[in-house]
Amino acid sequence: MNPGKEEHAASAGGLGFAMPEEAERFAHVLRLFREGKLGEDDFRRFRLQHGIYSERFQTDFGLLRVKLPAGVITPEQLELLADLAEVFSIGSLHLTTRQNIQLHWLLFEDVPEILRRLAEAGLTTREACGNTVRNVTCCPLAGCCPHEAFDVTPYALATARYLLRNPMNQDLPRKFKINFSGCGRWCSLAPLNDVGLVAEEREDGGRRVKGFRVYVGGGLGPASYVGGLLEDFTPEDRLLETVASVIRVFDRLGDRVKMHKNRMRYLVKEMGFQKFKELVLRERRIVQVTQPANFRLSLPQASSPLKEVEESFNPAQGVKDEAYLRWFTTNVTAQKQKGYYAVYLSTPAGDMLAQQVRAVAEVARNHSEERLVRVTPLQGLVFRWIPGRNVPEVYWKLKEAGLASPGALSVASVVGCTGTASCNLAITNSHRVAKEVRKKFLELGLDMDGDLKNLAVKLSGCPNSCGHHAIGAVGLVGSTQRIEGILTPAYLMLLGGKTGLDARIGKPFMRVPAKKLPEVLVRLFELYKAEKAEGEDFHNWIDRVLRGGGASVIKNAEDLRRELEKAAKLPSPREDPKAYMDWGSEEKFVAKTARGECAA
Amino acid sequence: MSGKTGYPHPLVGAEWLSARLEDPGVKVVDARDAEDFRRGHVKGAVSLPLQRILEDEQPERVAALLGKLGVEDETLVVTYDDRGGTHASRLAWALERAGHFKVAVLEVEFRSWADRGLPVSLKKPLEETKMHSVRENIHIVATGEEIREKAGSPHMVLVDVRSRLDYLDGHLKGAKTMPWKMFAGRGKVLAGREEMERLIDEHFISRDKEIITYSSDGASAALVFYAFRLAGFQKVKLYPGSWKDLMSAGLQVERLKEAHYRDLLGDISLE
Numbered sequence: 001m002n003p004g005k006e007e008h009a010a011s012a013g014g015l016g017f018a019m020p021e022e023a024e025r026f027a028h029v030l031r032l033f034r035e036g037k038l039g040e041d042d043f044r045r046f047r048l049q050h051g052i053y054s055e056r057f058q059t060d061f062g063l064l065r066v067k068l069p070a071g072v073i074t075p076e077q078l079e080l081l082a083d084l085a086e087v088f089s090i091g092s093l094h095l096t097t098r099q100n101i102q103l104h105w106l107l108f109e110d111v112p113e114i115l116r117r118l119a120e121a122g123l124t125t126r127e128a129c130g131n132t133v134r135n136v137t138c139c140p141l142a143g144c145c146p147h148e149a150f151d152v153t154p155y156a157l158a159t160a161r162y163l164l165r166n167p168m169n170q171d172l173p174r175k176f177k178i179n180f181s182g183c184g185r186w187c188s189l190a191p192l193n194d195v196g197l198v199a200e201e202r203e204d205g206g207r208r209v210k211g212f213r214v215y216v217g218g219g220l221g222p223a224s225y226v227g228g229l230l231e232d233f234t235p236e237d238r239l240l241e242t243v244a245s246v247i248r249v250f251d252r253l254g255d256r257v258k259m260h261k262n263r264m265r266y267l268v269k270e271m272g273f274q275k276f277k278e279l280v281l282r283e284r285r286i287v288q289v290t291q292p293a294n295f296r297l298s299l300p301q302a303s304s305p306l307k308e309v310e311e312s313f314n315p316a317q318g319v320k321d322e323a324y325l326r327w328f329t330t331n332v333t334a335q336k337q338k339g340y341y342a343v344y345l346s347t348p349a350g351d352m353l354a355q356q357v358r359a360v361a362e363v364a365r366n367h368s369e370e371r372l373v374r375v376t377p378l379q380g381l382v383f384r385w386i387p388g389r390n391v392p393e394v395y396w397k398l399k400e401a402g403l404a405s406p407g408a409l410s411v412a413s414v415v416g417c418t419g420t421a422s423c424n425l426a427i428t429n430s431h432r433v434a435k436e437v438r439k440k441f442l443e444l445g446l447d448m449d450g451d452l453k454n455l456a457v458k459l460s461g462c463p464n465s466c467g468h469h470a471i472g473a474v475g476l477v478g479s480t481q482r483i484e485g486i487l488t489p490a491y492l493m494l495l496g497g498k499t500g501l502d503a504r505i506g507k508p509f510m511r512v513p514a515k516k517l518p519e520v521l522v523r524l525f526e527l528y529k530a531e532k533a534e535g536e537d538f539h540n541w542i543d544r545v546l547r548g549g550g551a552s553v554i555k556n557a558e559d560l561r562r563e564l565e566k567a568a569k570l571p572s573p574r575e576d577p578k579a580y581m582d583w584g585s586e587e588k589f590v591a592k593t594a595r596g597e598c599a600a
Numbered sequence: 601m602s603g604k605t606g607y608p609h610p611l612v613g614a615e616w617l618s619a620r621l622e623d624p625g626v627k628v629v630d631a632r633d634a635e636d637f638r639r640g641h642v643k644g645a646v647s648l649p650l651q652r653i654l655e656d657e658q659p660e661r662v663a664a665l666l667g668k669l670g671v672e673d674e675t676l677v678v679t680y681d682d683r684g685g686t687h688a689s690r691l692a693w694a695l696e697r698a699g700h701f702k703v704a705v706l707e708v709e710f711r712s713w714a715d716r717g718l719p720v721s722l723k724k725p726l727e728e729t730k731m732h733s734v735r736e737n738i739h740i741v742a743t744g745e746e747i748r749e750k751a752g753s754p755h756m757v758l759v760d761v762r763s764r765l766d767y768l769d770g771h772l773k774g775a776k777t778m779p780w781k782m783f784a785g786r787g788k789v790l791a792g793r794e795e796m797e798r799l800i801d802e803h804f805i806s807r808d809k810e811i812i813t814y815s816s817d818g819a820s821a822a823l824v825f826y827a828f829r830l831a832g833f834q835k836v837k838l839y840p841g842s843w844k845d846l847m848s849a850g851l852q853v854e855r856l857k858e859a860h861y862r863d864l865l866g867d868i869s870l871e
Contacts, residue, residue, distance in 0.1 A: 086781065106764075348866060431860070587858060
């Protein structure tokens with residue numbers, strides 16, 4: 001692999017990805033920049049490669065993204081992050097859709113010391129941003145999910161380790177994203193990444209062989225694409241060389257000029273999928289012939305915490321507490337290992353206070369038999385390997401910390417990027433509105449509604465799709481709308497988006513003023529419930545309506561739009577001037593953005 | 601005991617102190633509440649709750665209080681607390697201001713002293729009144745007026761040691777944000793000298809600058825006052841009042857406009 005590459009594993013039990021000298025290097029480069037010996041562009045490129053963005057419209061404050069391959073984190077690492085949040089940040093942490101954790105509102109000057117402390121715990125920010133391979137994501141339930149072919153975690157970790165600091169991918173035309181999925185069911189994000197790998201086992205001469213369906217060329221952004229199938233089965237021993245071949249082709253042929261079109265999906269689109277596929281497969285032959293030893297997969301030892309556990313214990317049996325039962329129904333799922341449960345935790349748009357993070361660490365340490373936590377792509381967390389008998393206690397511990405909110409596995413698990421609370425590109429405060437929508441859904445008990453289960457509402461503050469709006473059953477993109485002659489914050493609503501191997505990109509449907517978004521979403525689900533055929537899911541109903549095949553009141557798209565527009569109607573500006581301002585703001589709305597840093 | 605500033609070394613270690621509890625030249629002063637003191641304190645310590653000093657910090661009064669506790673001009677006073685060293689530092693600073701220069705802060709909190717099994721006592725100590733002279737030291741005090749006058753000066757650095765969130769909500773114009781907890785060591789109220797030197801260097805504050813620290817309560821800024829001194833700064837001053845006092849002094853405050861950082865703070869239904 002990379003000779004001389006020694007990461008600091010410390011107490012992280014094989015999850016160490018840090019190199020302590022990177023903190024010193026950051027301190028050095030920051031000094032050069034402050035002394036005027038390094039230009040702004042060079043400094044920006046450097047800090048992005050080390051996981052540091054600037055905060056919205058700020059020159060001195062930034063955010064730091066801790067890269068968590070496969071979203072895995074230990075209790076000790078969480079406690080460190082909680083401490084750092086209290087000392088250097090605003091006392092909260094932010095969980096991202098790529099399973100990272102961010103600290104906000106740091107001074108660039110704070111960063112060297114933070115990196116030092118992170119490195120001691122094995123944590124890195126390296127290549128969390130910039131034109132690099134971003135965090136390798138993975139099903140948060142990998143290893144425990146009843147539907148998976150096999151546990152993809154070791155493969156995600158090995159791939160992440162292989163690519164981290166690898167000279168091959170330090171200066172790509174643009175960022176590059178990889179996802180591992182245990183199966184192709186609805187929750188898989190594989191086809192929505194530059195490379196998506198879906199676990200599959202095959203029979204080969206009487207032997208079970210592990211491997212992957214490989215998708216390439218997917219991605220979310222101003223123009224989102226679902227990836228195409230590169231190979232329907234790539235055996236595990238060819239995993240790294242396949243991933244590397246895709247990266248090499250992209251590195252060589254990707255567009256380095258047109259900022260808005262340099263993700264790999266545009267290259268694939270431009271040359272045609274077939275040609276791209278041929279190029280990658282040819283590249284792989286070259287790689288195999290010339291440097292086979294470079295791509296040997298070395299999997300970290302996966303240890304199963306499975307031990308004697310009471311298999312028949314039902315954590316809901318005989319419990320009368322309604323709040324507990326609601327939480328249990330919408331946050332807890334049985335693992336494939338009988339007697340064990342996975343407990344999900346939903347957060348308001350990914351935010352947790354430092355003391356809550358400490359409570360999470362405590363729960364993982366005392367109640368999860370793997371003593372780990374995973375960040376989910378829904379900006380939440382999951383504790384796995386909880387014996388059934390411990391589930392009620394986990395609930396009480398979480399409740400004490402204000403973390404036992406129901407709805408983690410429901411429509412109330414609303415995703416929202418940081419929006420104008422942090423990002424240069426945001427048009428609207430998508431972060432705050434995601435919290436408002438979640439609050440509304442929980443107040444109305446929509447999390448308990450079986451018809452809405454597995455429906456995702458996803459919001460981004462701009463078209464760049466960090467909030468995954470393109471694949472939400474209802475996606476919302478921050479935008480503006482002139483109402484009564486007033487520029488008003490609004491969301492473009494997308495319908496029909498879907499994850500899984502049959503992933504689809506949502507289609508623009510209508511604009512909704514920001515302040516009316518919670519009501520309009522509630523109305524949309526009411527209409528679905530009233531109009532759906534028996535057993536018809538939301539996706540099918542939407543498809544039917546958009547085709548003009550709706551029944552009774554909502555026959556077609558126009559009917560739906562008209563009904564929703566009623567709920568979207570704002571009071572006159574004289575009656576309620578605040579209706580024309582953004583959430584969390586007391587000022588007249590202005591759409592202001594600055595240069596994005598993503599692509600620098 | 602002498603640091604490179606010419607001031608006494610502002611911190612003493614637990615082991616160092618435990619070997620000198622019987623030394624008549626050393627007086628340990630407990631800055632916690634009287635009630636905490638009654639429940640157990642460093643053996644031989646006397647009680648001087650920070651609150652009592654803050655009631656009236658006139659040097660004459662402080663000197664008289666010291667005398668009553670049996671502290672003479674040449675006694676080395678070691679203060680401690682259970683507040684991360686902030687109260688002990690603030691007390692130590694008040695003593696220095698009244699002209700008692702031989703003062704140091706214990707580098708651990710009381711609970712850590714007790715956890716290590718170092719000598720603890722419940723007994724009320726015998727207090728023998730001594731004479732303590734008054735030599736007011738104005739060089740370590742910053743007033744609101746002074747901050748206003750020096751605002752914008754390239755020779756002075758104003759250090760806001762409140763939390764980052766407080767800083768974002770509003771801070772004195774031109775102040776640097778260095779939350780006081782960033783100076784803490786592992787299990788110690790302050791990090792080692794080298795670490796603090798590095799931290800300050802990395803925030804690009806050079807040794808020739810005059811430092812003025814302020815905080816929400818005046819106490820955490822005193823801890824950072826000692827951090828800068830330990831790091832080799834010669835001209836360090838504390839604004840001993842609270843953030844509220846600063847506000848009533850009418851100093852110019854800077855705020856971030858239309859920055860929605862508060863929306864990153866967790867659950868809105870908890871608001």
